[in-house]
Amino acid sequence: MKKKTLPFKNIIRKPARTAALTIIVFLMSFTLLGGTLAVMSLQRGLDSLETRLGADIIVIPDTAKSKVNLENIIFQGVPGYFYMDKSYVDKLAQVEGVEKVSAQYYLASLSAGCCSMPVQIIGYDPETDFSVTPWIKKSYGKALGELDIVIGYNVNKDVDSYITLYGLDCKVAAKLEQTGTELDNAVYANVDTVKRLIAAAKDTGINELSKKDPEKIVSSVMIKVEDGYGIDDVAGDINIYVRHVQAYPTRSMISGIADSLSGISGVIRVLIAAVWVFVFVLLCIVFAAMVNERKKEFAIYRVMGMSRAMLASMVLYEGVIISAAGALLGCAVSALGLNMFSTAIENSLNLPFLLPNMGALAICAAVTFVLSVVISAVSSFYAAVKLSRVDPGLILREGN
Amino acid sequence: MILKAEAVTKKYFRKSSESNFFYAVSETTLELREGSITEITGRSGSGKSTLLNMLAGLLRPSSGRVLLGETDIYSLKDKELSRLRNSSIGVIPQGQTGLDSLTVIENVILPSVLYKVSLNSEERAMELLEKVGIAQLAHSYPKELSGGELRRLAIARALINSPAVLLADEPTGDLDDENTKLVLELLRNFADDGVSVLLVTHEAEAEKYADVVYRMNAGKPDQIKGRPG
Ligand SMILES: Nc1ncnc2c1ncn2[C@@H]1O[C@H](COP(=O)(O)OP(=O)(O)OP(=O)(O)O)[C@@H](O)[C@H]1O
Ligand SMILES: [Mg+2]
DSSP states (O other), X not given: OOGGGHHHHHHHTOHHHHHHHHHHHHHHHHHHHHHHHHHHHHHXXXXXXXXXXXXXXXXXXXXXXXXXXXHXXXXXXXXXXXXXXXXXXXXXXXXXXXEEEEEEEEEEOXXXXXXXXOOEEEEEOTTTOOSSHHHHHHHOOSOOOTTEEEEOTTSOOOTTOXXXXXXXXXXXXXXXXXXXXXXXXXXXXXXXXXXXXXXXXXXXXXXXXXXXXXXXXXXXXXXXXXXXXOXXXXXXXXXXXXXXXXXXXXXXXXXHHHHHHHHHHHHHHHHHXXXXXXXXXXXXXXXXXXXXXXXXXHHHHHHTTOOHHHXXXXXXXXXXXXXXXXXXXXXXXXXXXXXXXXXXXXXXXXXXXXXXXXXXXXXXXXHHHHHHHHHHHHHHHHHHHHHHTSOHHHHHHHTO | OOEEEEEEEEEEEOOOSSOSXXXXXXXXXXXXXXXXXEEEEEOTTSSHHHHHHHHTTSSOXXXXXXXXXXXXXXXXXXXXXXXXXXXXXXXXXXXXXXXXXXOHHHHHHHHHHSSSOOSSHHHHHHHHHHHHTOGGGTTSOGGGSOHHHHHHHHHHHHHTTOOSEEEXXXXXXXXXXXXXXXXXXXXXXXXXXXXXXXXXXXXXXXGGTOSEEEEEETTEEEEEESSOO
């Protein structure tokens, strides 16, 4: 029997008390870390969607179906396609304030025998592209050759393997970083590849394509706005002066989502704050009750010669051990849980959801851990110090 | 060592028609001499425990001083007083005082390891448990003990650091005649070895063992046996 072992004996031999305190600290750290990470992930998901789209303005054909298709591609992950005449690319380039234009080509593969899997195929023009190439460069240093494709993070294929699209074997040259958005399910290829795919698709008899010449169509036009011009102004001008197309500022398209997101984040933040206030009050009450329940025990320690400081530090020590266990558990469970279920969360929210990288996650977890331990240690210490100011002689007689 | 109460009082708030407070212990001077047992009897509520706790350094008197040797113990800092109580004042408080999460022998050892690493405290604790007759319960927990066994646990624990002063508040409370005798003899032996013993008790038998006897009456101890203090 050593003095050091006393706190451990008190912890182990009072399992119900220990479990109750551990659970409270567990819940506190679990909600704090889980909530914080959820808010961060939603924010990060939106940011990464915006950067991945990579353009200030997206121009698509002026039909309701195109808009729905585009939104489905971006937010729901439902492969789709729509086309307009290629001549619009030049018209758009003439609009004042437009710095760069680049066309993209959308094509949806089928689950039928011609294709390995149903995916969204996005074609870009390496000559003019500014929105996709920077991303591809991160994963693949060279230019893409014909029938080379780059796949999104969630496409279940390895680099250097082949995917059959409309009967053509396409080689996976690289896999992109994760964005936490539906674009993780897309496949990127250069314009030549996509034209060959469109031609091949025509042979399979997809209706819309059968009347069109792949050389004369595009799906959308990505626009970068010149410095000094307002994105909304340029988009407005396009909508006025170029007929039969519709221009959407990327941010406003996302901000529809962002609005609902900030609603969700707000709710989550309020919930976190409420849980914290609740748990903090609860902790103070619980520790005060615990110290009260143990006051005879503490008086006995004092009778045998334990000083106030020794008693307080023993209580602090016990508090730190218990809350460290609870906080560790809480942080681990919420970090692991979010990692395991992030795709499920993304699907159920229908929102981009990108967990912070390991470093940021570790920092959040560490801060939560320290906060949880400090709060519970302080509240137990405070209760113990307050009690130790009372003469043990007074406490002893209360117990009888 | 001599433990002395010099004109100590303890005042508590209690509303009555005359005043808002009363004296649980009114001005009292008494001395616990080395080698002698001082017994205090008296009715319930007469202030015996209050006096004992003040002597133990566990309850600050409203006025007066408590001296251990030359030291005014209430002038010490908490740290110093705690250390002094640990080494020199053995206290057996009234009531049950077993620590639930420690075994009987761990309960007894604990005071001996608070300020130092003690190598032979386990042997010594075993000896004391044998003396009070509960050695066979050394590894049981207080919950498993009877009231009388718990009293004896508290006695062994108060003695582990070989204190110069022993303050016992009804140590024979739950004991049968045989064990009462055993405990009183034990206290007598300690006194004979030079310890200053204070014994608060209702036990008539105790008077035979005591050198000085006070009867406490409404906060005032009257000496009824022994040399005048
Ligand atoms: N903290 C307190 N506040 C108010 N009154 C108190 C307090 N402590 C003790 N008293 C009163 O002081 C008186 C003496 O109490 P004390 O515990 O010393 O009695 P006692 O002689 O030890 O009695 P018993 O034989 O029942 O143990 C009692 O009337 C008690 O009600
Ligand atoms: Mg009493």
